[in-house]
Amino acid sequence: MKKELTRQQYVDLYYYMRLNRAVEDTMVKLFRQNKIVGGLYSSLGQEAISVGSAYALEKKDWLAPMIRNIGALLVKGVPPRDIFMQHMAKYDSPTKGKDGTSHFGDLDNLHIVSPISMLGDLIPVMTGVAMAGRYLGQKIVAMTWIGDGGSSTGVFHEGLNFAATQKAPFVLILENNLWAYSTPVRKQVPVENLADRAKAYGIDSYIVDGNDVVAMYSAAKEAVERARAGEGPILIEAKTFRRLGHAQHDPAEYVPKEMRTYWEARDPITLYEKYLTSEKLLDAKSKKEIEDKIEALLAKEREFAENSPMPPAELAEESVYCTGDDCHKIRAKWERPVAEVTPPKSSVAAVWTVPGFGSGKGSGGANAPIHFGDAPAATEKSVSERKPPAKIATKTGAKKPLKAAAASASRKARR
Amino acid sequence: MAKMNGAGTKEAAAGGAQVTFLEAIRQAMFEEMERDPAVVLLGEDVGVYGGAFKTSEGLLARFGWERVMDTPISESAIIGAACGMSYLGLRPIVEMQFIDFIVCAFNQITNFVAKGHYLWNAPAPMVIRGPSGGGVHGGPFHSANPEMYFVHTPGLKVIYPSTPYDAKGLLKAAVRDNNPVLFFEHKFLYRRIKGEIPAGDYTVPIGKAMVRREGRHLTILSYAAMMHTSLEAAEALAQEGIEAEVIDLRTLLPLDEETILQSVKKTNKCLVVHEDTKTGGIAGEIAAILCEKAFDDLDGPVMRVTSLDTPVPYAPTLEDHFLPNAKKVFTAAKELARY
Numbered sequence: 001m002k003k004e005l006t007r008q009q010y011v012d013l014y015y016y017m018r019l020n021r022a023v024e025d026t027m028v029k030l031f032r033q034n035k036i037v038g039g040l041y042s043s044l045g046q047e048a049i050s051v052g053s054a055y056a057l058e059k060k061d062w063l064a065p066m067i068r069n070i071g072a073l074l075v076k077g078v079p080p081r082d083i084f085m086q087h088m089a090k091y092d093s094p095t096k097g098k099d100g101t102s103h104f105g106d107l108d109n110l111h112i113v114s115p116i117s118m119l120g121d122l123i124p125v126m127t128g129v130a131m132a133g134r135y136l137g138q139k140i141v142a143m144t145w146i147g148d149g150g151s152s153t154g155v156f157h158e159g160l161n162f163a164a165t166q167k168a169p170f171v172l173i174l175e176n177n178l179w180a181y182s183t184p185v186r187k188q189v190p191v192e193n194l195a196d197r198a199k200a201y202g203i204d205s206y207i208v209d210g211n212d213v214v215a216m217y218s219a220a221k222e223a224v225e226r227a228r229a230g231e232g233p234i235l236i237e238a239k240t241f242r243r244l245g246h247a248q249h250d251p252a253e254y255v256p257k258e259m260r261t262y263w264e265a266r267d268p269i270t271l272y273e274k275y276l277t278s279e280k281l282l283d284a285k286s287k288k289e290i291e292d293k294i295e296a297l298l299a300k301e302r303e304f305a306e307n308s309p310m311p312p313a314e315l316a317e318e319s320v321y322c323t324g325d326d327c328h329k330i331r332a333k334w335e336r337p338v339a340e341v342t343p344p345k346s347s348v349a350a351v352w353t354v355p356g357f358g359s360g361k362g363s364g365g366a367n368a369p370i371h372f373g374d375a376p377a378a379t380e381k382s383v384s385e386r387k388p389p390a391k392i393a394t395k396t397g398a399k400k401p402l403k404a405a406a407a408s409a410s411r412k413a414r415r
Numbered sequence: 416m417a418k419m420n421g422a423g424t425k426e427a428a429a430g431g432a433q434v435t436f437l438e439a440i441r442q443a444m445f446e447e448m449e450r451d452p453a454v455v456l457l458g459e460d461v462g463v464y465g466g467a468f469k470t471s472e473g474l475l476a477r478f479g480w481e482r483v484m485d486t487p488i489s490e491s492a493i494i495g496a497a498c499g500m501s502y503l504g505l506r507p508i509v510e511m512q513f514i515d516f517i518v519c520a521f522n523q524i525t526n527f528v529a530k531g532h533y534l535w536n537a538p539a540p541m542v543i544r545g546p547s548g549g550g551v552h553g554g555p556f557h558s559a560n561p562e563m564y565f566v567h568t569p570g571l572k573v574i575y576p577s578t579p580y581d582a583k584g585l586l587k588a589a590v591r592d593n594n595p596v597l598f599f600e601h602k603f604l605y606r607r608i609k610g611e612i613p614a615g616d617y618t619v620p621i622g623k624a625m626v627r628r629e630g631r632h633l634t635i636l637s638y639a640a641m642m643h644t645s646l647e648a649a650e651a652l653a654q655e656g657i658e659a660e661v662i663d664l665r666t667l668l669p670l671d672e673e674t675i676l677q678s679v680k681k682t683n684k685c686l687v688v689h690e691d692t693k694t695g696g697i698a699g700e701i702a703a704i705l706c707e708k709a710f711d712d713l714d715g716p717v718m719r720v721t722s723l724d725t726p727v728p729y730a731p732t733l734e735d736h737f738l739p740n741a742k743k744v745f746t747a748a749k750e751l752a753r754y
Contacts, residue, residue, distance in 0.1 A: 099534045107502055107537055114535040116526050124492040125527060128499025128507075135455070135481055136503060155523075158492035165487055320569045322538035322593035330540055330593055332453040332504030342452050346479035350463050 005214070009055075010281045013213050015290055016051040017269050020071035022294050023080050026302055027087055031248055035306070036087045038100045043068035045211070045243035046177060048268035049145075051075055052216030053173045053236070056224045057143060062129045064113035064122045064144040065102045068175070068242075072145070073102060076110050080298055084305035092304075097311035111140075119150030123159030123172060127233075130168040137336025141227045143171045143220075149180025151197070152188050160233065164201040167232035171223045174235060175210060177242035182254045195237035203233050210238030211268040214275070241266075434612055437605040439579035440470050440544075443586035444508060446616065448478050451506065454590055457484040457493055458510030467512050468546055468605060490519035494543060498528050498595075501539045506590055511545030514599060515559040528595045529570030542589045544598035547575075548640055548690055549727045549738055551603055558727040558734075560639075560691040565597050566668045566700075572621055573668040575599040577642035579610035581665055584619030592621060601639040601690075608643070624671035626678070630658035633684035633751055636675060636701060638664040641688045641739060648744035657752045659686075667697055675701065676709055683714040684751050688744050693721040715754030720747045 005013075024042055031040045043050060050071030054063060057076070065072050070083055085093035086100055094104035095114075105114035113129065115122055126142040133140035146156060151174055163170045174194050178185050191197070198205030204226070208219045216238060223234040241263035245252035276282035322328050339345055434442070448454045456474060458466070462485040465472030475483040486493050490511065497507035511517045517524070524543065531537035549558035565571050572594055576582040582600065589596035627642065628649050637645040642663045649659040660678050664671065679685050685705060687698035698719035705717050720739045728734050 095535050103534065105535045105537060113499070113502060114531070114537065116530070118522050118526055121491075121495060121523060121527050124489075124495025124523070125499040125502075127492070128496030129502060130499075131496060132500040132503035132505050135500075135505070138503075142499075155491045155495065158487070158489035159495060162487055162489055162492035162496060166484075319536070320533045321572075322532050322540075324593055328538045328593055330504050330506075330538060334452075338452050341479065341481055343449070343477050346482065347477055348475065348479045350465070350473075350476040352463050 005217075007281060010214075010276060010279075011286070011290075013051060013055060013217060014269075014272060014276060014282060015294075016055065016071060016075050017047045017213060017272065018290060019074050019080070019294050019297075020047040020051060021269060022298055023070060023074065023083055026080075026298055027084065028248070030084065030088065030302075037089045038087070040087060040248040041067045041101065041246070042242075042244040042248070043070060045263060045267060046175060046240050047071050048213035048216050048272070049173065049175050049210045049238045049240060052213045053143065053145075053171075053220040053238075055217050056220035057141065060111065060138065061140050061224070062111040062113065062126065062133070062142045064105070064115055064126050064129075064142075066115055066119075066122070066145045066147065066150075066175075067102055068147075068177075069145050070102060073112065076112060078106075078110065078112070079301060081301040081304045084302060085308055088305055088308075089310065090305060090308035091311040091315075092308040096315060098315075113144075118153075120146060120153035120155035120159065122146075123156055124162060125159075127159055127163040127166065127168045127170050130163070130170040130227075130233075131166055132332075134169060135341070136332055136334055138333065139228060139335070141169045141171060141224045143173065143224070145173045145175055147180060148174070148176040148178065148185040148194060149183065149188055151194055152180075160197075160201050160203070160235070163233040164203045167230065169227040169230070170233040171220065171227050172233065172235050173220070174237045175240060176237055177210075177240050178259070179242045179246075179252075179255065181246040181250075182252075193237060195235055198235040201233075201235075203235060204231070205235040205237065207237045207239065210240030211263075211266050211271060213268055213272050432611070433609045434579050435606050436579045436582055436600070436608045436610075437468060437470055439583040439610070439612055440586055440600060441472065441474075442612075443583040443590075444471060444474060445477070447506075447508075447587055447590040448474065448482065450616075451590075452482075453504060454506045454508065455482045455484065455500065456508045456510065457486050457497060459486055459488055459493075459512045461485060461510050466510060468602065470546075470600075471510065490516050491523050494520040494523045495527065497541045497543075498523065498531075498539050501541045501595075502537060506540045506542075508542045508544065508590060511543060513553075513557045513559075514545035514547035514561060515556050517543065517545065517561060517597075518564070521564065524565065524571070524595070524597075525568045529568045531570075532594065533570055538593045539595045540593045542586070542596050542598055544586070544589075544600060546602035546605070547599045548601040548603055549722075549734060550640065552729065552731055552734060553602075553727075554729040555726040560599075560689075560722075562597070562599055562667055563691060563695055563697060566697065570595070571668060572596040572666065573599070574621060574666050575601070575639045576619075576665055577601070577604065577608075577639050577663050579608060580612050581619050581625075581663075583612055584617050585621065585665065587616070588618040588621050591618070596621070599639065603640045604643075619665070622666045622669045622671055624665055624674040625663045626660060626674070627663045628659065628661040630660035631682055632658050633660070633686060633748060634675075634678040634682045635659050635661045635686050635688060635744070635748065636664060636698075637661065637688040638667065639690065641690050644739060644741050645688050645744055647741040648748060651741065651745050652748055652752075655749070657748065659748055664697075670697075670700070670704075672704060672708070675704070679705060679709050680712045683712055684754060685713070686718045686720065686744070686748055686751050688720045688739060690722055690739060692724050693719060694724050696721050715751050718747050718751050720744050 054072035
């Protein structure tokens with residue numbers, strides 16, 4: 001389960017989990033002081049998921065947080081003040097007070113897409129991000145999160161199915177925290193492991209202990225690498241527990257005591273601290289340093305947030321529409337030759353080719369290629385498929401062709 | 416490279432002739448994709464098959480699999496993905512096979528696509544287009560005019576053209592617009608209406624109505640297929656000495672209030688004709704605008720000729736009764752002219 005990380009990476013994961021929790025603790029205080037104008041949602045006990053998965057992304061990659069993914073935003077580089085100000089509806093917040101919570105994004109620098117409250121909608125949107133990134137040759141991966149509850153939506157299915165048909169470089173983290181507001185997961189989904197749903201889309205999935213940050217990171221890292229290599233979308237189910245209610249107003253009395261006790265004993269930060277200490281990756285001194293750093297940072301960030309004004313009333317009328325170049329210069333960033341997607345190079349025979357049934361009438365015989373970046377996928381695939389499976393099966397290494405060969409062999413056997 | 420009825424060649428994009436409404440739309444997409452590699456097309460059966468109505472015929476042959484994408488039957492996924500693509504600077508065109516199915520993606524459009532710029536400064540330059548409207552016996556799920564669901568949504572633009580020239584020019588303008596644009600194509604017009612379009616590139620500005628026929632006795636406001644019905648009625652009215660000014664709204668959001676008010680201040684009477692059902696149709700909105708901004712100019716009630724407040728029925732006898740026609744417009748206009 002444990003994967004070798006650098007000392008710095010181990011410490012980073014710890015820092016971000018502590019920061020995540022501290023940011024949320026600060027917001028609970030702000031909430032109790034009536035400084036947060038709307039609702040406040042907690043990711044207490046789920047920090048390892050947000051932090052571990054987002055930490056697997058590169059700077060150029062894209063993510064879209066859900067309501068309990070403050071940790072992912074922090075890892076991606078969002079300053080805590082932005083999170084405070086969003087909740088406090090301040091003028092200097094990323095949405096200038098037009099929306100709250102984690103509902104904000106940054107297209108240009110951090111590559112964050114803002115969520116909306118309707119669950120699952122980010123799945124097709126991030127699929128589109130992944131497809132566009134591939135089309136432009138950017139070699140990016142798109143990641144988003146969904147809950148056990150959100151996995152019941154129609155867009156979850158539509159989005160994942162579409163991502164799979166497109167082999168989009170997309171990673172979906174399914175946080176199974178056992179509760180969708182007051183409804184237990186068993187009343188939402190009649191399968192034991194939500195990761196099993198990946199089978200329906202013909203994609204791979206992982207099941208991870210969502211309270212083990214290193215496990216979370218390792219699975220996410222592998223998924224991100226595979227998605228980036230063109231293997232298509234991957235679903236990761238992270239098993240965890242929502243320690244607080246749906247939001248601050250909800251005491252969550254519907255949660256059985258034993259369940260709460262069980263999970264409280266599995267706090268991801270406590271577990272990780274024990275691990276770091278036993279592995280001699282963290283001592284009392286460096287722990288204190290991290291705590292002091294976070295305390296100082298958040299004091300400064302909170303002060304800034306509290307001093308920011310409310311937005312002026314007239315702002316409500318502004319920016320419904322983009323007014324053109326003066327407002328946004330929209331230019332795709334090409335990282336592959338445009339000639340590849342423009343005539344004459346883009347010209348193809350407009351026919352489907354169906355494996356095993358020959359090509360359509362008038363076709364040159366090529367498959368509809370699904371490219372990732374500059375990889376000539378179609379030709380490589382047809383070569384590997386032509387190899388006799390028995391020969392490949394004895395080879396070591398080359399994991400992917402092996403799998404493909406085995407699959408095609410078993411298909412043939414069935415026929 | 417396979418021959419696709421010559422559609423894979425550049426010549427197919429040339430205009431400068433009498434073309435159908437449908438061909439104008441195809442040319443607009445073709446030329447925009449030719450002009451800008453950031454323009455991509457996705458939808459159900461838009462690639463190999465060339466679209467259910469063949470509006471995208473030849474596009475796959477010329478632009479390839481990466482730019483012309485056949486999708487699963489998943490309207491929410493298609494529109495969501497297009498939105499995501501637009502965040503990276505692409506300008507996707509999404510086809511709804513029939514515009515009726517756009518409501519399957521209602522949440523994506525009204526909550527995700529439409530609100531992004533206002534809320535988090537994220538423009539979504541994308542076009543959602545598809546065949547709409549009745550009169551072809553498509554029945555209750557292939558004949559809808561759902562434009563007003565979206566006219567009620569700040570952040571969207573809504574276009575509903577009536578001529579090949581406008582269809583091409585407005586679709587090109589929509590592709591180049593930085594906002595999400597809904598583009599309704601009345602399928603009754605697809606192959607019935609022909610018009611001349613110039614060779615070479617042109618656009619028609621979004622948000623501008625157009626006076627199709629000048630007149631002084633009353634103003635008829637309309638759009639899409641009903642624009643032609645209104646012109647037909649105006650012809651008959653002229654025989655009786657009533658000169659109707661017919662205005663083609665072309666864009667429903669944003670509405671060109673200036674042109675509407677200018678005409679009504681001249682004629683002092685206004686009749687709105689649309690194929691959409693009556694309650695909640697744009698006619699009611701226009702009546703309210705006239706009450707607010709031109710009350711003193713009105714010499715009679717603002718009247719409307721619309722479809723019935725029912726689903727679109729299938730049988731020709733029923734559908735004919737459901738839809739407005741030139742006779743209904745003529746009768747209403749005559750009544751209004753008496754004031």
